[in-house]
Amino acid sequence: MTDVSTSQSGTTAPDQRPIALVAWHATEAILRHSQAALAVIDLTQPQWWALNNIIRAKHGLTREEIRDLDVPYGMGTEVMAHAADALAHRGWLVAGADGRLTFTNQGRAGLATAKEHMARVRAEVVGDITEEEYAAAVSVLQRVTDNLA
Secondary structure: OOOOOEOOOOOEOHHHOOHHHHHHHHHHHHHHHHHHHHHHOOOOHHHHHHHHHHHHOOOOEOHHHHHOOOOOOOOOOHHHHHHHHHHHHHOOEEEOOOOOEEEOHHHHHHHHHHHHHHHHHHHHHHOOOOHHHHHHHHHHHHHHHHHHO
């Protein structure tokens, strides 16, 4: 059993907390905040991901290509396909004769609004963290991941 040092108040010293626990709490807090913020503009996180992946594709994406996207946070592959379907139903995406989903004018306007909104969310998440601190935190977490790969 590992001995974790505690402060006089009985709490674990910040430099002794398990990195997995801190990363997990950060992930949960960021997701909770992002999902709540997206809900305000009537989007889900998978819809946000779908929009961003489809806009990056030169000629849109098929449902199969959307299904094949790397979906974070343990969500199943169908989550992205359902998100794209919901966006098509909303009128933000349209399927061409080749089955590729592309943006409608309404979808482009919605994406622009969502991007502005999520830029504010990122600013809230980052708060007073400097760009250097942010880069260091991301670098350290990536190195931990790489060490375990």
